[in-house]
Amino acid sequence: MDAVALNTIFRAYDDRLAELDASASTNPYARGIAWIAGEYVPLHEARVPLVDQGFLHGYQTYDAPAVWDGQFFRLDDHIARLEASCARLRLRLPISREELKRLLAEMVAKSGLRDALAEMIVTKGIVDTRQLASDTVINNLYMFAKPYSWVMRHGMQQTTGGSAIVARTVRRVPPGAIDPTAKSLQWGDLVRAMFEAQDRGATYAMLTDGDGNLTEGPAFNILLVNDGVIYTPDRGCLKGITRECVFEIAKYSGLTVRCEVVPVDMAYHCDEIFLSSTAGGIMPITSLDGQAVNGGEVGPVTKMVMSEYWAMHYDSKYRLEVKYTD
Amino acid sequence: MDAVALNTIFRAYDDRLAELDASASTNPYARGIAWIAGEYVPLHEARVPLVDQGFLHGYQTYDAPAVWDGQFFRLDDHIARLEASCARLRLRLPISREELKRLLAEMVAKSGLRDALAEMIVTKGIVDTRQLASDTVINNLYMFAKPYSWVMRHGMQQTTGGSAIVARTVRRVPPGAIDPTAKSLQWGDLVRAMFEAQDRGATYAMLTDGDGNLTEGPAFNILLVNDGVIYTPDRGCLKGITRECVFEIAKYSGLTVRCEVVPVDMAYHCDEIFLSSTAGGIMPITSLDGQAVNGGEVGPVTKMVMSEYWAMHYDSKYRLEVKYTD
Numbered sequence: 001m002d003a004v005a006l007n008t009i010f011r012a013y014d015d016r017l018a019e020l021d022a023s024a025s026t027n028p029y030a031r032g033i034a035w036i037a038g039e040y041v042p043l044h045e046a047r048v049p050l051v052d053q054g055f056l057h058g059y060q061t062y063d064a065p066a067v068w069d070g071q072f073f074r075l076d077d078h079i080a081r082l083e084a085s086c087a088r089l090r091l092r093l094p095i096s097r098e099e100l101k102r103l104l105a106e107m108v109a110k111s112g113l114r115d116a117l118a119e120m121i122v123t124k125g126i127v128d129t130r131q132l133a134s135d136t137v138i139n140n141l142y143m144f145a146k147p148y149s150w151v152m153r154h155g156m157q158q159t160t161g162g163s164a165i166v167a168r169t170v171r172r173v174p175p176g177a178i179d180p181t182a183k184s185l186q187w188g189d190l191v192r193a194m195f196e197a198q199d200r201g202a203t204y205a206m207l208t209d210g211d212g213n214l215t216e217g218p219a220f221n222i223l224l225v226n227d228g229v230i231y232t233p234d235r236g237c238l239k240g241i242t243r244e245c246v247f248e249i250a251k252y253s254g255l256t257v258r259c260e261v262v263p264v265d266m267a268y269h270c271d272e273i274f275l276s277s278t279a280g281g282i283m284p285i286t287s288l289d290g291q292a293v294n295g296g297e298v299g300p301v302t303k304m305v306m307s308e309y310w311a312m313h314y315d316s317k318y319r320l321e322v323k324y325t326d
Numbered sequence: 327m328d329a330v331a332l333n334t335i336f337r338a339y340d341d342r343l344a345e346l347d348a349s350a351s352t353n354p355y356a357r358g359i360a361w362i363a364g365e366y367v368p369l370h371e372a373r374v375p376l377v378d379q380g381f382l383h384g385y386q387t388y389d390a391p392a393v394w395d396g397q398f399f400r401l402d403d404h405i406a407r408l409e410a411s412c413a414r415l416r417l418r419l420p421i422s423r424e425e426l427k428r429l430l431a432e433m434v435a436k437s438g439l440r441d442a443l444a445e446m447i448v449t450k451g452i453v454d455t456r457q458l459a460s461d462t463v464i465n466n467l468y469m470f471a472k473p474y475s476w477v478m479r480h481g482m483q484q485t486t487g488g489s490a491i492v493a494r495t496v497r498r499v500p501p502g503a504i505d506p507t508a509k510s511l512q513w514g515d516l517v518r519a520m521f522e523a524q525d526r527g528a529t530y531a532m533l534t535d536g537d538g539n540l541t542e543g544p545a546f547n548i549l550l551v552n553d554g555v556i557y558t559p560d561r562g563c564l565k566g567i568t569r570e571c572v573f574e575i576a577k578y579s580g581l582t583v584r585c586e587v588v589p590v591d592m593a594y595h596c597d598e599i600f601l602s603s604t605a606g607g608i609m610p611i612t613s614l615d616g617q618a619v620n621g622g623e624v625g626p627v628t629k630m631v632m633s634e635y636w637a638m639h640y641d642s643k644y645r646l647e648v649k650y651t652d
Contacts, residue, residue, distance in 0.1 A: 034376055044452075047373030048381060050360055050468060055374060057513040058384045090521060126370075129545075130477070132513075133520040142376060151456070173503040176496060176536060178514035186512040187383040187458075188504035194459040195416060210502060219455075 001311035003158075003303065009310050010154045016069070016114045020147060023112065032146035033111040035103060040110055043144050052140055054123025058186045059132060061085040066148060066278050067108055067116040071319040073312075075101065077241050078278075082120055085182040091122050091139050100141075108145050108322050115148035117279055121185070151220060151280035152203075157306060161286030161298045164204040164217075164273070166264055167193040171210035172236055180216065180237050190218040204275065204285065206267070209236045214262045219279060224262065225272035225301045234259045242276040242309070249308040255301070272299030274306075282306040327637035329484075329629065335636050336480045342395070342440045346473060349438065358472035359437040361429060366436055369470050378466055380449025384512045385458060387411040392474060392604050393434055393442040397645040399604075399638075401427065403567050408446055411508040417448050417465050426467075434471050434648050441474035443605055447511070477546060477606035478529075483632060487612030487624045490530040490543075490599070492590055493519040497536035498562055506542065506563050516544040530601065530611065532593070535562045540588045545605060550588065551598035551627045560585045568602040568635070575634040581627070598625030600632075608632040 024030040032043025054060035063085065065078035079097060086092060093100060104118055124132065125140040152162050170192040178186060193205035206217045214222050215236035221243040224231045230250055232243060250257045267273060272294050273285040282305050284298040293299075312318055350356040358369025380386035389411065391404035405423060412418060419426060426446065434442055450458065451466040478488050496518040504512060519531035532543045540548050541562035547569040550557045556576055558569060576583045593599060598620050599611040608631050610624040619625075638644055 036376070044375070044377060046376035048376050049370070050362070050372035050374050050470065051370060055381050056511060057517065058511050059513065059517055089517075128475075130475070132517050132544075133524040144376065149454075149456070171500070171502045173499055173514075174497070174536065177499040177503070178518075184514060185382060185384050186514050187385065188499075188510060188512050191383065191385055191415075191458050192504075198459040210500065218458075 001307040003307065006158070006307045006310055009313075010158070012069070013115060013154070017147070020113070020115075027112050029111040029113070030147075032144060033107055033113075034142070034144040035107045036142055040107065043146055046142075046144065048123075048142060049126060051126050052123050053125065053127060053129070053132060054121065054140065054142075057124075057129065057132065058184075059089075059124035060121055060185055061089050061091060061182050062119055062121040062185060063183055064117055064119045064278055067113065067118060067145070067322060068148070068313045070114045070324065071313070071321050072105070072108075074241055074245075074318050075104075075320050077244070081183070081239070081241070082122070086122055086139075088179055088182040090133075090135060091124065093122060094139050094141050104143060105320070105322055107143055109324050111145050112324060113145055113147060116145045117148055118145040119143065149279055151275070151277045152283040157281070157283055158298070161284035162204055163202040163287035164206055164275075164285045165197050165200050165202045165289055166214075166267060167196050167205045167207050169196050170207065172207040172215040174209065175236060181239055183238055187218065194218055201290075202287070204283075208264050212264055214264050214267060217275065220275040220277040220283065222262075222267075223274050223276060224266055224270040225274075225299060226266065226270040228255065228301070230255060230257045230301070231262050231266060231270070232257065232259050233262045235261075240276055240278075242278050242281060245309055245312055246276055246282070246305055249305055249312075253304065253308070272302050274302045282309050327633045329633065332484070332633045332636055335639075336484070339395070339441060339480070343473070346439070346441075353438050355437040355439070356473075358470060359433055359439075360468070360470040361433045362468055366433065369472055372468075372470065374468060375452060377452055378449050379451065379453060379455070379458060380447065380466065380468075383450075383455065383458065384510075385415075385450035386447055386511055387415050387417060387508050388445055388447040388511060389509055390443055390445045390604055393439060393444060393471070393648060394474070394639045396440045396650065397639070397647050398431070398434075400567055400571075400644050401430075401646050403570070405446075407509070407565070407567065408448070412448055414505055414508040416459075416461060417450065419448060420465050420467050430469060431646070431648055433469055435650050437471050438650060439471055439473060442471045443474055444471040445469065475605055477601070477603045478609040483607070483609055484624070487610035488530055489528040489613040490532055490601075490611045491523050491526050491528045491615055492540075492593060493522050493531045493533050495522050496533065498533040498541040500535065501562060507565055509564060513544065520544055527616075528613070530609075534590050538590055540590050540593060543601065546601040546603040546609070548588075548593075549600050549602060550592055550596040551600075551625060552592065552596040554581065554627070556581060556583045556627070557588050557592060557596070558583065558585050559588045561587075566602055566604075568604050568607060571635055571638055572602055572608070572631055575631055575638075579630065579634070598628050600628045608635050
């Protein structure tokens with residue numbers, strides 16, 4: 001898919017966004033919807049029990065599929081990952097996988113949101129702190145959907161790209177302490193990295209493993225392009241579904257991907273850098289630690305991957321239609 | 327103070343607990359009270375906004391002073407530590423220190439709880455995730471008090487002591503990722519250690535720093551006694567206020583304390599092990615990885631420290647009276 005086609009996709013999105021904004025006075029869910037214990041409420045009115053161990057000790061996991069142009073994108077992959085995260089943390093979905101899919105789709109349909117990020121949060125539930133390891137507790141599920149948001153806005157993705165730092169005041173939590181492959185809302189290290197990015201006049205923070213290798217940033221994977229090969233860390237980070245899309249795009253485009261240990265130094269000597277996230281897609285980094293990457297321009301591999309990524313959103317193989325009632 | 331005096335203190339506590347249980351039908355706060363946005367509610371009815379970043383990305387800190395026999399114990403130390411934790415995490419108390427103390431005391435008074443653990447949780451508040459590093463957000467405060475609970479019940483402290491493991495499947499989060507001196511509800515590593523303790527038939531888990539040194543466990547510091555000297559880790563752990571009490575007791579008892587790097591191996595070759603926590607005080611460990619510590623008996627230094635610790639609760643220097651209305 002070429003850049004013109006990508007512009008068309010984003011222009012249609014902007015039109016839908018304008019419609020959404022216009023609907024805010026009549027649709028109570030235009031700014032988001034939440035599903036709490038079987039009830040739907042506007043997102044900003046949603047409340048969770050203070051004594052839920054998801055709040056009280058951060059004992060939770062989650063996943064966040066996107067809805068694009070009225071269709072879930074790779075929903076089954078997100079649900080499969082949520083189940084895997086639960087298993088690692090000794091949590092269980094309190095409802096079946098099919099019921100979860102049905103409720104999630106019902107929630108998005110009810111919201112009227114055509115472009116959304118949905119979140120399914122599974123928490124330990126209500127149990128005494130001394131019994132946190134007990135496996136007889138019924139876990140809680142909270143869900144919400146909000147208008148699709150951008151880790152990097154699409155206009156910036158197509159023009160200037162973003163500025164990043166490699167965090168030097170904080171490292172990523174090691175897998176031996178908190179497993180980054182089980183998606184977690186415990187962002188202590190990631191928030192510290194966001195402080196540092198802000199302090200250093202940049203927007204995005206990439207974290208190392210403390211041993212000189214790249215891991216990931218707040219809600220995104222890191223990918224480097226060097227001599228036509230894509231490099232991305234194999235450990236210390238989430239197995240991103242957007243990154244999985246990049247792997248598939250690379251495969252049918254004849255590009256090699258090396259998912260392995262990536263020394264941080266490579267980021268300073270590579271041809272292109274981009275980030276991947278369900279919340280934003282493919283996000284070019286054109287400045288690292290204040291120095292231009294690829295001469296400060298979005299690179300050709302990044303552009304190609306970005307176009308193909310959004311084209312995938314219109315491939316029926318990855319889509320599940322939301323049945324809106326209006 | 328001798329063991330007889332300690333028995334008297336705990337017997338009086340048991341009597342107050344029986345009174346509390348008897349009051350449950352008339353006191354809506356007998357099982358706990360929460361202060362949420364200026365309103366008092368029974369703890370189990372308390373709700374927090376789902377979109378508060380304290381829940382949504384674990385961006386919070388807290389502190390938890392105890393009330394014992396109708397008096398706060400070392401409240402100023404807990405509030406000072408909360409302020410220090412906030413500063414490290416770029417949070418600010420939304421009310422003054424004096425107002426916080428006043429409201430906390432009012433909440434406990436209203437609950438009628440004579441023996442309680444109070445919690446003050448400061449969260450980032452409601453802000454878009456992309457703005458997590460913004461410093462213009464007004465942070466939120468949530469408070470609650472619940473009946474005093476025991477990491478190790480006092481009867482067990484005085485008789486058998488508890489069983490512990492050194493976790494081998496998980497390490498403590500390094501300070502370079504998440505700073506353990508800023509008290510946090512992000513318990514990912516600590517919960518994994520609790521799993522392992524349960525799997526290995528023990529109750530308490532001690533975590534290493536991943537480099538062969540002890541750190542702490544879920545809500546407690548670790549102290550070893552060897553040849554009459556007390557050893558406790560200087561980094562990778564919270565600066566516990568109960569542990570600070572141990573330092574003071576050691577000083578006036580003529581015992582040496584060495585707060586320094588403590589190799590995990592020392593735990594297998596020392597005379598006594600005990601844990602310290604506001605929620606439980608001084609907790610003897612008499613079994614480590616299935617092997618007896620001090621012949622499986624609570625040791626003399628541990629006993630002395632335990633008695634002195636509870637005696638401190640009746641020293642006016644450390645107390646602040648709760649003005650109950652009944």
